[in-house]
Amino acid sequence: MSVGKKILGLFALLLMAALWGSYFYVFKENRNGQLGETFSSYAWCGTPPASDASDSGKDRLSLHITNNVHGEFMLSGAVIVSERTFDRYDLGRNELRLRMEPMQWSYGIAPILMEQVKIKPLSRNLSSTNKSAYAELESRPIGVQGRSTDFPFDTYRYGYKPVLYILKGNERIDLKFRHITTGMEMSNTFxxxxxxxxxxxxxxxxxxxxxxxxxxxxxxxCAFSVERKGSFKVIVLLLLLVMCLPLLHVFYRDEPGIDFLATLVSIGAIRVFLVGPLNDFQLYTIDFLFAAVIILVGTVSLIKAMRANSRRELAAKSGSSW
Known part of the structure; x- marks a missing residue:
C-alpha cells in the first residue's frame, strides 16, 4: 500500500471516530428535545419575576426578548399602570410611550440612536380591586451588536435602559417605574x-x-450577551464531517461522478438546515468552507475523469482492453 493510501486510510479512521464521538456527545446532551439543561436558554434581569408586584397593582413593565436560530431578535411585553399613576398623568388622554436607551457598547463611542417601542392603548380594569390599566407592547425587531455571518461562532450583545414617558406639548415627562423585568427566552441553540x-x-x-x-x-x-451553545457547535461540526464522506469516496473511486452530485446535494441541504436559504446573496463565513469542499471534490473528480479518459484512448490505440 502506498504512503498516500495509508495517510488516506488513517484520515478515514479519524473521521469515523470523530463522527461517532460527536454523535454520542450530542445524544448525551439532549434533554427532552433540548440542547443541554432545560433552562440554559432562559435568563432574566431587573425586578425578580416572582415579585408580588404583579398582583398588588403596582406599576410594572415586563419585557420579553426572543430570537431564532439565525440570530434575529424580537422584543415584546406588557405594562401595568396603577390607578394612581393613570390619574396623575392623565393616561386616558396622554399616550404612554416607551423608548429603549442603548448602553455604551464600545469605549470611545457614545450611542445616540434610541429605539421606540409602540404601546397599545391602555385598558382599565375597573372591576378589579386595584383598578389598574393594562396594555401590551407591539412586537418589533431590535438591533443587537453582533454579526450573524460569523456562524456558528456568532455572539450578540444587547444593553438598554427602558424609559416610559408621555408628551405634553413640547415637554417630555418620564415616568419612574420601580418594577421592570426583562425575560430572555432564547432559541435552543443560544x-x-x-x-x-x-x-x-x-x-x-x-x-x-x-x-x-x-x-x-x-x-x-439590563445588559447581556448571547452565545452559541457548545452542543450546537458540535452539531455543526458533525454535519461538516459528514460532508467529508463524499470527499473520501472521490479519492477512493477510480471514476468518481455520483460523489460530486452527492456533495452538492448534501451541502445544499446542510446549508438550508443551518442558516436557511441564501438571502440577497449574503454570504456567511461557513459558506466559503462549503465552496472550498465543492471545488475540491469537483477538481479531484475532473482530474480522475480526465485520467480515465486518457487511459481509454491509450487502450483503444494499443488494441488492448482497459
Whole structure:
C-alpha cells in the first residue's frame, strides 16, 4: 500500500471516530428535545419575576426578548399602570410611550440612536380591586451588536435602559417605574449571559477603562450577551464531517461522478438546515468552507475523469482492453 493510501486510510479512521464521538456527545446532551439543561436558554434581569408586584397593582413593565436560530431578535411585553399613576398623568388622554436607551457598547463611542417601542392603548380594569390599566407592547425587531455571518461562532450583545414617558406639548415627562423585568427566552441553540457592569458588557482590553466602569448597572438597566451553545457547535461540526464522506469516496473511486452530485446535494441541504436559504446573496463565513469542499471534490473528480479518459484512448490505440 502506498504512503498516500495509508495517510488516506488513517484520515478515514479519524473521521469515523470523530463522527461517532460527536454523535454520542450530542445524544448525551439532549434533554427532552433540548440542547443541554432545560433552562440554559432562559435568563432574566431587573425586578425578580416572582415579585408580588404583579398582583398588588403596582406599576410594572415586563419585557420579553426572543430570537431564532439565525440570530434575529424580537422584543415584546406588557405594562401595568396603577390607578394612581393613570390619574396623575392623565393616561386616558396622554399616550404612554416607551423608548429603549442603548448602553455604551464600545469605549470611545457614545450611542445616540434610541429605539421606540409602540404601546397599545391602555385598558382599565375597573372591576378589579386595584383598578389598574393594562396594555401590551407591539412586537418589533431590535438591533443587537453582533454579526450573524460569523456562524456558528456568532455572539450578540444587547444593553438598554427602558424609559416610559408621555408628551405634553413640547415637554417630555418620564415616568419612574420601580418594577421592570426583562425575560430572555432564547432559541435552543443560544445561551444568554447577563452582564453586571460596563467592563463585562463591552469586553474590550482598552486603556480608556475607568474605575467607574466597574460600577454595577442599576436595577433599571439590563445588559447581556448571547452565545452559541457548545452542543450546537458540535452539531455543526458533525454535519461538516459528514460532508467529508463524499470527499473520501472521490479519492477512493477510480471514476468518481455520483460523489460530486452527492456533495452538492448534501451541502445544499446542510446549508438550508443551518442558516436557511441564501438571502440577497449574503454570504456567511461557513459558506466559503462549503465552496472550498465543492471545488475540491469537483477538481479531484475532473482530474480522475480526465485520467480515465486518457487511459481509454491509450487502450483503444494499443488494441488492448482497459
Amino acid at each position: 445561551t444568554p449571559i447577563q452582564k453586571y457592569n460596563r467592563v463585562e458588557y463591552i469586553n474590550e482590553k482598552n486603556s480608556l477603562i475607568r474605575e467607574e466602569d466597574y460600577k454595577p448597572y442599576s436595577a433599571y438597566e
